[in-house]
Amino acid sequence: MKKMSPQERQKLIITTLESASTPITASEFAEKANVSRQVIVQDVSILKAKNEPIIATSQGYVYLREKAEDSVQRRTIVVRHTPEQTLEELYMIVDHGVTVKDVSVEHPVYGDLTASIMVSNRKEVDLFYEKLQDPKASHLSSLTEGLHLHTLEADSIEKIEAACRELERAGILV
Template identity: 55%
Template sequence: MNENEKILGDERRQLIVDTLQTSDKPITGRILGEMTNVSRQVIVGDITLLKAKNEPIVATSQGYIYMHVQAAPRRIEKTIVCKHTPDQTMEELNIFVDNGVTVKDVKIEHPVYGDLSASIMVSNRNEVKEFIKRIKEADAIYLSKLTEGGIHLHTVLADDEENIRKAEEALRKADILVE
């Protein structure tokens, strides 16, 4: 095949699945597009079709990941309510990851749309830094800005409850935790 030749339909989607299944890190739509000689927008459509076929693909702020059912041991999951200014977002996320807690998502209750959520999937300071960078580069607003007073929820994951407890204590000291 010519290196500039587009990979079509089903073959392209299978290549996307195979690539994501074997990757140990997220892969952006741009990179998948370059691999298959199509635009990022085509990849976004392919991902939507794959999700409709129950492929466990998740879009994160770092790119797409394939959620292997057997990949991780059972982790503790908890929802934590927070409130802070947009300028405190990095501080909040760093408190979580510094205590061994992964921030899976953010959820808000919007006055018109109801419950809204977005995947974050940050587990370390570098991922937090990249997440904040992407928000700034896109000139996007944080979901918490769409709520009354900035109240939002995070689904978090940790290997044990002690990590979550330590994160909550640090959030409490930073006046970010809502109890």
């Protein structure tokens, strides 16, 4: 199998992500294109520089589709907890049908630091949490004594409010 040109790979990445319902890893693209994972990471960086709405999540790459604004409810919440409570916190949120888009902290030097999470169910939470167990990985909230923000999304504000009530009962919501 011959290697694809950069243009062919980038077209493959965009068309595949646009039609995918789940994240796709760089390794999966590398196998399809007969190149290394690092070549795909570089291709994605080029596509992002061209304003393609691709984000890297803990499960792989996703293409951000424009959703009808009236169908998606969004709220940013402030939480504080220990690293050991991360799994419990994320389960509380996704169990209410809410997606955790990202995590943000305020760094004294770099300002706001935001990382994509994009978890919507327990399986995605488990995969994300598993990656956090790597000794080279660390929680962004470790920079702020556990204080951090999440952007939440759901198809109704009631789902977000229910998740927030549960976080509040657990002493996690600030």
